[in-house]
Amino acid sequence: MSITxxxxxxxxxxxxxxxxxxxxxxxxxxxxxxxxxxxxxxHVVGPVGEDFGEPQLEVMRSRGIDVSDIERVAGGKTFFWxxxxxxxxxxxxxxxTQLGVFEGFQPKLSPSSLASDxxxxxxxxxxxxxxxxxxxxxxxxxxxxxxxxxxNIARDSLVAxxxxxxxxxxxxxxxxxxxxxxxxxxxxxxxxxxxxxGSDGGGRxxxxxxxxxxxxxxxxxxRDGFFALPAYPLESVIDPTGAxxxxxxxxxxxxxxxxxxxxxxxxxxxxxxxxxVLASFNVEEFxxxxxxxxxxxxxxxxxxxxxxxxxFSGAPLSLRG
Amino acid sequence: MSITxxxxxxxxxxxxxxxxxxxxxxxxxxxxxxxxxxxxxxHVVGPVGEDFGEPQLEVMRSRGIDVSDIERVAGGKTFFWxxxxxxxxxxxxxxxTQLGVFEGFQPKLSPSSLASDxxxxxxxxxxxxxxxxxxxxxxxxxxxxxxxxxxNIARDSLVAxxxxxxxxxxxxxxxxxxxxxxxxxxxxxxxxxxxxxGSDGGGRxxxxxxxxxxxxxxxxxxRDGFFALPAYPLESVIDPTGAxxxxxxxxxxxxxxxxxxxxxxxxxxxxxxxxxVLASFNVEEFxxxxxxxxxxxxxxxxxxxxxxxxxFSGAPLSLRG
Numbered sequence: 002m003s004i005t006x007x008x009x010x011x012x013x014x015x016x017x018x019x020x021x022x023x024x025x026x027x028x029x030x031x032x033x034x035x036x037x038x039x040x041x042x043x044h045v046v047g048p049v050g051e052d053f054g055e056p057q058l059e060v061m062r063s064r065g066i067d068v069s070d071i072e073r074v075a076g077g078k079t080f081f082w083x084x085x086x087x088x089x090x091x092x093x094x095x096x097x098t099q100l101g102v103f104e105g106f107q108p109k110l111s112p113s114s115l116a117s118d119x120x121x122x123x124x125x126x127x128x129x130x131x132x133x134x135x136x137x138x139x140x141x142x143x144x145x146x147x148x149x150x151x152x153n154i155a156r157d158s159l160v161a162x163x164x165x166x167x168x169x170x171x172x173x174x175x176x177x178x179x180x181x182x183x184x185x186x187x188x189x190x191x192x193x194x195x196x197x198x199g200s201d202g203g204g205r206x207x208x209x210x211x212x213x214x215x216x217x218x219x220x221x222x223x224r225d226g227f228f229a230l231p232a233y234p235l236e237s238v239i240d241p242t243g244a245x246x247x248x249x250x251x252x253x254x255x256x257x258x259x260x261x262x263x264x265x266x267x268x269x270x271x272x273x274x275x276x277x278v279l280a281s282f283n284v285e286e287f288x289x290x291x292x293x294x295x296x297x298x299x300x301x302x303x304x305x306x307x308x309x310x311x312x313f314s315g316a317p318l319s320l321r322g
Numbered sequence: 323m324s325i326t327x328x329x330x331x332x333x334x335x336x337x338x339x340x341x342x343x344x345x346x347x348x349x350x351x352x353x354x355x356x357x358x359x360x361x362x363x364x365h366v367v368g369p370v371g372e373d374f375g376e377p378q379l380e381v382m383r384s385r386g387i388d389v390s391d392i393e394r395v396a397g398g399k400t401f402f403w404x405x406x407x408x409x410x411x412x413x414x415x416x417x418x419t420q421l422g423v424f425e426g427f428q429p430k431l432s433p434s435s436l437a438s439d440x441x442x443x444x445x446x447x448x449x450x451x452x453x454x455x456x457x458x459x460x461x462x463x464x465x466x467x468x469x470x471x472x473x474n475i476a477r478d479s480l481v482a483x484x485x486x487x488x489x490x491x492x493x494x495x496x497x498x499x500x501x502x503x504x505x506x507x508x509x510x511x512x513x514x515x516x517x518x519x520g521s522d523g524g525g526r527x528x529x530x531x532x533x534x535x536x537x538x539x540x541x542x543x544x545r546d547g548f549f550a551l552p553a554y555p556l557e558s559v560i561d562p563t564g565a566x567x568x569x570x571x572x573x574x575x576x577x578x579x580x581x582x583x584x585x586x587x588x589x590x591x592x593x594x595x596x597x598x599v600l601a602s603f604n605v606e607e608f609x610x611x612x613x614x615x616x617x618x619x620x621x622x623x624x625x626x627x628x629x630x631x632x633x634f635s636g637a638p639l640s641l642r643g
Contacts, residue, residue, distance in 0.1 A: 040642065184557060297641030310548050322386075
């Protein structure tokens with residue numbers, strides 16, 4: 002089967018303490034698709050301007066990604082973002098955002114994008130997320146990302162969008178902001194109670210909450226349990242741009258690649274591990290540079306390392322008291 | 323054998339979004355000792371004033387802690403701290419600090435405290451940490467904690483103190499500040515290179531770096547590897563005061579309880595798990611309330627849960643590329 006992703010395709014100008022790049026290939030849909038392409042066929046839906054280059058399309062095509070639903074808008078300019086990161090990469094300042102063709106974007110999905118059984122709604126206006134989600138009513142697994150902007154200005158629509166998906170992937174600060182609950186577990190439990198029999202997407206409501214925690218890793222909350230993984234430790238992180246979408250690509254890609262398997266916590270944990278590893282490669286170099294030349298063997302090798310780094314034995318001990 | 327801890331014994335007045343308490347039993351040495359008392363005998367070294375109560379001593383005695391090196395200073399006042407936490411408990415403001423008898427404190431160790439094979443130097447002036455460490459030259463395992471204040475005003479002495487211990491336990495922000503390295507792994511590696519043949523404590527230098535990461539858990543860096551554990555997930559956290567020292571008590575206590583075992587990464591990982599679990603109980607209620615009535619069975623049960631929450635299987639997968 003295949004995965005459809007709807008989201009931004011961008012040029013990013015990024016400065017970190019370790020260097021800078023101008024007008025790199027970027028955008029949520031691109032980072033997601035490159036990561037997910039290791040697991041399944043990916044259809045990318047999003048707009049670009051006349052300034053978008055053939056070499057950038059070729060980066061995606063060379064990973065087997067279907068770019069036929071990337072809409073080139075005549076006379077338009079590709080979404081542009083410019084940002085600079087602080088010394089520990091945990092803070093970043095947006096210096097410029099030019100929506101270009103992303104303003105007024107109306108997703109158009111071809112029959113092949115509509116036929117996917119897995120859908121990822123990257124961070125776009127929640128009304129658009131709901132519109133696309135409604136076009137794939139039979140999708141087996143649907144996930145969405147969002148951001149503080151939509152929580153601030155379009156919360157009701159975002160909540161309705163969340164009620165129509167299976168999986169919510171947000172930064173942990175966004176989960177707190179969205180629910181007003183300061184505690185991560187309580188925030189996730191709140192969202193798990195949404196959409197039971199609601200109006201959107203069949204009314205099953207989300208069953209998987211993923212909290213992205215940046216350099217600290219990520220946590221998974223389901224009705225059955227809790228799981229957390231640290232980020233893969235790197236001595237040198239160069240550029241975190243796109244890490245969250247690369248993480249989502251690894252997670253959703255892994256789930257898409259296991260259509261016969263029940264969506265158990267055990268499957269989701271393996272998906273979290275692959276997400277963590279994909280994100281770790283993304284941040285090692287600027288933009289898509291590292292993931293472009295990543296191999297399946299490198300992923301498998303780092304999964305084994307991550308597993309070794311998170312194990313401990315439960316040797317029995319007689320405690321005093 | 324036994325553990326000696328040198329550090330503060332305090333009264334804490336704490337306000338969190340979930341309530342407040344006045345003049346609770348607190349202090350680094352107290353939180354450490356209560357946690358470590360589940361694993362081994364603990365000797366507490368520190369000063370109190372004439373205002374320090376018998377019931378507070380009894381809290382420690384009832385956990386089998388040796389309080390005979392708690393020095394009651396005639397006419398003195400016990401160290402007092404007052405603070406208030408923000409809504410998500412990740413920020414706190416110190417409203418009042420009264421050093422009292424802690425000002426001018428000169429640790430005096432009795433023969434039984436000097437005979438311990440494990441030593442924890444809680445957060446005190448680094449010159450004092452070095453002085454105490456030098457009094458236990460044969461100790462099998464010595465760890466220290468510190469804080470941003472000492473990094474700012476006594477960095478050279480702190481570095482010398484670190485060169486004389488086996489294990490450094492700091493918040494990750496403090497590790498970055500101490501080394502000037504923004505990356506946790508790089509910061510830890512830097513500290514692991516200190517004190518090889520240096521002047522203090524036999525010149526073996528630290529071999530174990532533990533980064534406390536608050537609600538995100540903790541990471542362990544040794545020359546052999548990396549390990550990280552999430553915090554035990556709680557839907558309700560009431561008061562984080564003392565969590566770091568309780569964590570240290572679980573960690574050092576577990577190591578102290580295994581004198582015959584080589585200090586391997588495998589042992590340290592089990593110690594990290596016990597530290598994580600002890601800290602999780604500490605934050606469930608104010609001050610020492612929860613740990614005072616904690617049982618060994620509760621610890622064992624939560625260790626098993628934590629182990630289950632951090633496991634994933636490494637099912638092989640054929641990747642595309």
